[in-house]
Amino acid sequence: MVRPYLPLNGLRAFEAAARHLSFTRAAIELCVTQAAISQQVKGLEERLGRRLFRRLPRGLALTDEGLALLPAVAESLDRLGDALERVGAGRPREVVNVGVVGTFATGCLLPRISTLAAVAPHLEVRLFTNNNRVDLAAEGLDCAIRFGDGSWHATHAEWLMDAALSPLCAPGVARRLSQPHDLLSETLLRSYRADEWARWFDRAGLAIPPLRGPVFDSSLAMVEAAEMGLGVALAPASMFSARIARGALVQPFGVEAPLGGYWLTWLKSKAPTPGLMLFREWLHEECRRLAEQPGRPRAPDLSLSSA
Template sequence: MTARLPSLNGLRAFEAAARHLSFTRAASELNVTQTAISHQIKRLEEELGVRLFVRQNRALELTTEARDYLPGIRAAFNDLRLATDRLLQKGNDNVLTISTIASFAAKWLLPRLGTFQEAHPEIDVHITTSSSLIDFTRDNVDAAIRYGRGQWPGVRSAWLMADEMFPVCSPALLKGKRPLRQPEDIRHHTLLHTSSFDDDWRQWLTAAGLPLDMLGQRGVSFDMIFMTVQAAIDGSGIAMGRTSYVRDDVAKGRLVVPFDIALPADAGFYLVSPEGGIERSKLRAFREWLAASTRGQS
């Protein structure tokens, strides 16, 4: 006799709650209320005749039975996702959605994207920007370009390139009344900071043998590095540049590098994509283009 399958909603609630060990986060992921998750779990437990969760000191834990049950349920949902992916692949293979950081999109990706489109006119590229990690089970994104050390669980990470960091400024600043001939001269200028790279100036000053009290001099801070770079281009002060964000501006003379002291950044850029899924031809083409475009920049 074939066993009757339990409620699909109950199984979805169980898989999400078991993954997060939280009814609240499961409810947020599935776009339902926490009460609904609780009711679905309770109904599933009644259908199975097995207790699945134990609450201890406001924490949620899986029972022994639930830990044995979870791998099969998770594998079943992964199979459903893959089957759906295969079904929809032909109809959606001409749209490639890439998520990345706004500054990286503005200063590196967009100026080069035309070469990809020329090579692959059959692929429509959609760029979205976000500083958050992507949840490929929820977000409608094919891949993401992220900055870090590549140690993100549950995804495939492909190395792209690393950065060096060094001061940059407008050529007009070098011709101003306050000289900028040696590192000590930055004391007489406004420092431009990026909040997401708030340690860069401290590291560079240390490497240059300069006192850290320079960090306390007048300065302006921005939350995105492309804004910091633009302020430097406009002559507002000296920015701590990173290779990916200033390479083109230096090459075109909009910025200059006044000193020869550069430090390697402690992380790099990666192309992040779903783990274990089928890599579509459009994503493979984009990954190969990225690898060719970043060759020699790491």
């Protein structure tokens, strides 16, 4: 079968219009006229024999064919751009796609990511935050940083640090809390992991009260709610130390529930790239530095030969 010739400009116009769902915004991004974008997309549709967009009174919507085509076009344009940049720079540039649970991203990774450039200036890390639910293969990730016990099917896991959970709340709420029993009269904010508060109360030597209040699929959103005074969150205090230090959050009790830790994971079926190994080595070193700070969780003495 002879495949139709697909013009690069048409593919670029389609990808930009699909991202913005607007010919006008795509034209601004690509520095052409709105009419040019419309014509390029129309030409692409004619070559494919399929409509890619539904024209609506206020914008665009992708057809099923457009939805199917978009990921492949976006990935191909990204890869082409990367290749051209490597050729232009005269040296190889490696990309590492990293999925990361939001608490670790804001509490550990982002404050330190700038130091990676000194170790590996040719390495580009692309971060994709999640709520701990991630599919490495389906999402095209080289690795993922997760919270748990290190047991994920067909996945290699290396421990980064413990992340014991502790109640966190706003200063106004903390003034009502002198002992763990006082939590029984407070709104306890919950994550989608239903057993966390039960295990913390067991650690504190108390029976778990009836739970009320909202359930969050993101610890970041849950802690934001706690900071606003909407209740008490159960989260890893080590990942929110900056907020605690500036007084936005309070850790009212020293009781912590060791329910898991943070792990660097990648598929056993996919050999790690040199870029991933560089990122891995840097990450373990940063976790060791973090663990050396007073009151921080201990980090492992990892032998890099175990890869």
